[in-house]
Amino acid sequence: MSQQSRVNVVFVGAGAVGCFYASRLHHPSNNVHVSVVARSNYKAIEASGVRLQTRAFGDYTFCPDKAFPSVDAAAAEAAASNHPWDLIVVTTKALPDVNDDSSIIAPLVGPDSTIVLIQNGVGVEEPFRKRYPSNPIVSAVTVISAEQISPGTIRQNRWTRISIGPYSDGKGTGDAEVARRGQVATENLVRWWRDLGGIKDVEAHDEMGLQTVRWHKLCINAAMNPSAVLSGGRGNADMVSDPELRRHLLGVMQEIWEAAPRILGRGFPPSMATPEKIIRSTERNTGARPSMLLDWEDGKPLELEVILGNPVRIARERGVELPRLQSLYALLRSAQEVRRMSQTRAKL
Helix, strand or coil: CCCCCCEEEEEECCCHHHHHHHHHHCEHHHCEEEEEECCCCHHHHHHHCEEEEECCCEEEEECCCCEECCHHHHHHHHHHHCCCCCEEEECCCCCCCCCCHHHHCHHHCCCCCEEEEECCCCCCCHHHHHHCCCCCEEEEEEEEEEEEEECCEEEEEEEEEEEEEEECCCCCCCCHHHHHHHHHHHHHHHHHHHHHCCCCCEEECCHHHHHHHHHHHHHHHHHHHHHHHHCCCCCHHHHHCCHHHHHHHHHHHHHHHHHHHHHHCCCCCCCCCCHHHHHHHHCCCCCCCCHHHHHHHCCCCCCHHHHHHHHHHHHHHCCCCCHHHHHHHHHHHHHHHHHHHHHHHHHC
16 A cells, blocks of 8 residues: 555544554554543553454554543644644544533644544534534444453454444535545545455445434444333343333334434435344344443443434434334433432432
8 A cells, every 4th residue: 555644543532442443543654643532541551552352353452653641632742743633533422411522622623634423323423513514524333342341451352343424414415525525534444444454344335324324223222222221221132032122122123214214315225134133133142231221330321312312303303203212212311310310419
């Protein structure tokens, strides 16, 4: 591959997903330089890099170009070195009711920066588009099983698939030049992750194709995640073994499957698994416990807005009701608020 001018990439969020994809993108010999903004694991990464135990690529250590304890530190480094951040990759949990990620990355964003969002749910791009109307945005959906087993040590268990595409306005009708720059960034990322990083299942999509991928993954996330919490802590395979829960999960998935063409203007392609196939596949996923359930048990905020709230609102704006999702959203949002108030009183 021909040499190119230096590309400076910073990942905001050094959890399991962020560290894995950062490690497969970092190739200084081809002038792709990846740094990370870490929080709780900053000291471990700064001292020893990221130790990865992967099913796909064996065991190795990823030493980022730089490790930063904060966004402000990364911004100061870019200013001091006169090397602005070309790509800003956000891999934090999407919690718009808790943090405005678009505001958090503001010190990093320059006029030529591209923002890449590897986050769950739908509607995650809109706050970034509003704040940065002239910056290209690349939206990404990943299917990966990975966990941080100790600070700075990541284990990748299964899957590496990542789907990416440009984002203009979520309808494919935004600023043409911004969308074009996003398409160029998408093509570059596909090439770097595939040809340099060895990830074979990197998939490029147009804007609406990528949104279709987001809504398809929502069939799984919007069904399994909140139901695991509301069912009392049952895992995926355990839930589908229960006849009533299985019917419920299939109903949630089917609601999204039938509504998506009316919301997006295109249906799911034949290559995407149907709700029935997803349910059958889940039977074999023994031991799996959704991330929302783990967050609930740890007392952490849930990704309610991007997995349930945003889909309900986006659909409603386009004349489509999602009553099953709306019920899950109302119940779980209330449960989270009641718990938050209880925790607040306990601290008084």
